[in-house]
Amino acid sequence: MTALSLTFKETMSGYFALGTGDAAEGAQRGKQNGTTLAIHVDVGIDDLDRFINDPEHPGSLTGTIDFPPLGMGIEALTGVFNLFKPTNNPDMTYMVYELAFQHLGEDYYLAGHKEIRDDSGFDLWSDTTTLYTTLHQGKDKSGPVVGAGILTLGIKQLADLIASIDVPNADGPLAKASAVEKFGRFFAGKLWDTYVIPKFGRQHFDKETDDTLHYDVIVIGSGFGGAVTACRLAEKGMKVCILERGRRWDAKDYPRGPGDAWWWSHEEPAKCNGWIDIRFYKHMAVAQGCGVGGGSLIYANIFVEAERFAFESGWPPEITYETLKPYYEKTGKMLNVQEVPDNQWPPKMKLMKDAAERCGYRARFRKMPLAVNFDPEFSYDRPDAFDDKHSKPFVNPFGLEQGTCVHCGNCDIGCQVKARNTLDLNYIPLAEKHGAVVKPLHLVRRITPLHGKTGYRVDFDVIDPDAQRLIPGHLNAKKLILAAGTMGTNELLLRCRDQYGTLPDLSDMLGVGWSSNGDFLTPALYKDRQISPTRGPIMTSAIDFLDGFFRKQRFWVQDGGFPNLIKDALQDLSNDHDFGHFFSALKSLNQGSDPLSAVMPWFGQAVDASDGVLKLSRSWIPPFRHKLELEWNVKNSEGAVQALIDMHKTLSESTGGEAVVPPSWEVLKDLITPHPLGGCRMGTGIKDGVVDHKGEVFGYPGLYVADGAIIPRALGLNPARTIAALAERIADFIEP
Known part of the structure; x- marks a missing residue:
């Protein structure tokens, strides 16, 4: 993909004098003597994304110089342009304008910079329109200084600059508008960081x-x-x-009710610092x-x-x-890995094995290694089998009290008996x-x-x-x-x-190769089978297709589960809620007291394309926040995910269930993952x-x-x- 370029024209002028190396003094002498210097430049940015992301990547500068002691319309065929170039002062950056030219066979170098920093008062306009300039004899600014002065950008010149912005290699007006918007967002955001946040924003x-x-x-x-x-x-x-x-977290603090600390907010972590962070x-x-x-x-x-x-x-x-x-x-x-004992398989685990056998995949069925402590004597046949009182306490090798699993289904939201x-x-x-x-x-x-x-x-x-x-x-x-x-x-x-430039030499591969690990959940509804996915460890087993047997795609199927809390919530909602009829319908799928007992949440992971890219962008309106963005092309991973889904359907049908593929995939091709990988x-x-x-x-x-x-x-x-x-x-x- 060709990098987008961006160009614009800019004119700056001001008082300037020979015989001094101090910009302020040169401006004063120039005013006294009536000598001015003007530059008319064409700014070129060859790779807009790189220019924005790498403060050391310069643009180009060409144009003409008007300075009566040397001549008018002097051509400058090479030059350097930088925005927000770091300096030794962490609170100041430079906008750099440098031009190389010749006069009477001699080489000269005009070096200018704008000082972008927050001083007392509101000095954004003066800082961004004032160019401190020195004239050097030689091919670069290491040569002796022969003159100095201060150039400025007027309101009319600023309007002309904006009107001249172009994206020569844009593929149509929308691409051009997007590139201009990106550049404007970058420019405005940097100024916001420098001039607004120190005065009005929180010091991070x-x-x-x-x-x-x-x-x-x-x-x-x-x-x-x-x-x-x-x-x-x-x-x-x-x-x-x-x-x-x-x-x-402690077991007594785990979120359980609707008003508990469930959510983490990236925007407001002081207010919302709960159990789970979901980013979209x-x-x-x-x-x-x-x-x-x-x-x-x-x-x-x-x-x-x-x-x-x-x-x-x-x-x-x-x-x-x-x-x-x-x-x-x-x-x-270290994590005392075990499998679910054979005398306490939950119904969904039995369904997994049954489905594998009915479809001819018996050899692919696997019990999962779980970081869970089991009691060999636990039984589903006990009265109140899932009550916490049946958990057997013990002290683990690290001196902490734990208990054995009572198959309560609350793994993902915190095990109150500490069996995990x-x-x-x-x-x-x-x-x-x-x-x-x-x-x-x-x-x-x-x-x-x-x-x-x-x-x-x-x-x-x-x-x-x-x-x-x-x-x-x-x-x-x-x-x-x-x-x-x-x-x-x-x-x-x-x-x-x-954003901060504190680790500028990190690899260009940063953010590249992100993977969702192919996670997908397909619920299936059963009319004549009790699944009770809120019972048992949240997952127990898998049917393994990681050898590429099915459509040459690698994946495996797992038995999903829901926290017991969801069952209780559905029970409450079906009794007393504005939409109680909806939840009552879900509950009526079976004759038991568990409104989810007829649902099998088929889960699994697939080997996706691992080609996502994470990038940092900025919003286009104040306060111009930086945010993490994900570029992920679903087409490259669709085959793997769809193979997993179709196997969910096959396994459901073989056991009398009806798979319900979420519209979020069928229509939008949206996914959710708890297993992101890659980028570093x-x-x-x-x-x-x-x-x-x-x-x-x-x-x-x-x-x-x-x-x-x-x-x-x-x-x-x-x-x-x-x-x-x-x-x-x-x-x-x-x-x-």
Whole structure:
């Protein structure tokens, strides 16, 4: 795809004098002597996206110069144009205008810059229209200064500039308008950041200058990457701090009622800092857990190894299934992986096996390895079998009290009997035992390399839920592990590269190769079969098509489930609600008391194209917020997802059910995933990856990524164990 270019014309003029190197003095002398200098330039931007995203990528400048002591209409055939070029002052950027020309066979170089910074008063107009200019003898500005002055842009000249904007290679008026809008949004947004936010906006960052190393390692995030690396590095005797944006949840605080803390808001985290964060992008929604334990708080307990085919391409040669095998085993022991005992299969698990057998796929049926503690004596035949009183308490190897599973179905919204082996019950307490510090409600905003020493500064906001406010702070460490989840890690690094400019040398591959991991759920309705998907662990088994047997697409089918809370909500809604007749109809699908008992939520993952791209953009109206965008072409993954859906239909029909494919897919081709991967892919170098096989970011020693973002392709199955195994391996390479 050809990069869009953009051009415009600009004229600036002002008093100028020879014999001085100071712009203000040259302007004063020029006014006294009546000498002026004017430039009439054509500005060219060859690649608009690169110009916007890389402050070091210049535009071109050509034109003519009018300066009576040297001549009128002097041609300048080469030059440089920059907007918002960083300077040594973090609060000031330059707009750069530089022109090379000749006079009487001598080389000259006119170098000008506008100083974009916020001073007292409202100085935006003067800053953006005032060009401090020096004239050098020679081919560049390293030559001796022979003159100086100040040029300005008038209102008429500004109007002419705007009228002259063009996009020469735009494919039609809509593409031209889009490019002009993008440039205007960029320009206005940068000015907003400089002049409006310091006066009226909240200060995001702690202003204190401090290079003290507070920790050996800071870990951002406490999910399967963060908890594992923090634990292992603390065991090595390193001083570790975990920064987690969410709360430290206890069973008594799990959300249950409609007024509880369910939601996390990226826009208002001080007000909404609850259990789950759901973000909506074009044709894709992503669900993420929020709290100490990260994604383990909301995942379905599936702790399965990736299959060998997943490592056949896309990875550095050091990463293979055999490489990860000892780490897979290590993580399985930490999370006490088990299968559902044969004497307590829930109805949906029996349906899975029945469907596999009826369709000739008996050998493909698999019981899932689950990070759940089971009681061999549990029985569905007991009175009140699913009551919490049947959970058997015990103390786990890390000194914490847990219980056994009572098949209540609340896995995704917090197990009140603590039968699930979430990370806050194993890796994290083990890390704390070895001195690690966990800081919940710390939302990281920016990463900056420390000046003059090895290490990184981490700026964050401390969330005060009671006062509903954010308090800026920072900490420094010699090493930094970024494990904020696939979406959080990509966004933070993109902001540090493209918004704040603190990590400008990050790979161009950042954000590339994003995958939804092909997640899809198809509900099926049964007239004569009791499924009760609110009973049992949220998932228990799979039918494996990852060998590409069906339409040469790799996927597997799982039995989904719903939290028991949904059943209770439907019961209440069917009794007393404005739309009670609708919920009563759903309840009437069966004769029992469970309004969902006739529904089978067929679930699964597929190997999609893994070709999504995450980018940072800005809104086009004040306050010009930067936001994460996802470019994802459904056509490239449609075959894999559709194969999974069609298998859902086949399995439903074989067992007397009717699959109901959601209109969100049938009509809109929209998806939702709790398993996003990629964007910070492992590679052999900076041209094909963001991190190396050890998780270390190319170009930034001591900065690591250890979460799903480093996985370079879809796995086609639940990724938690692979993320944890990679984190175990990354920690092995990090030394004090």
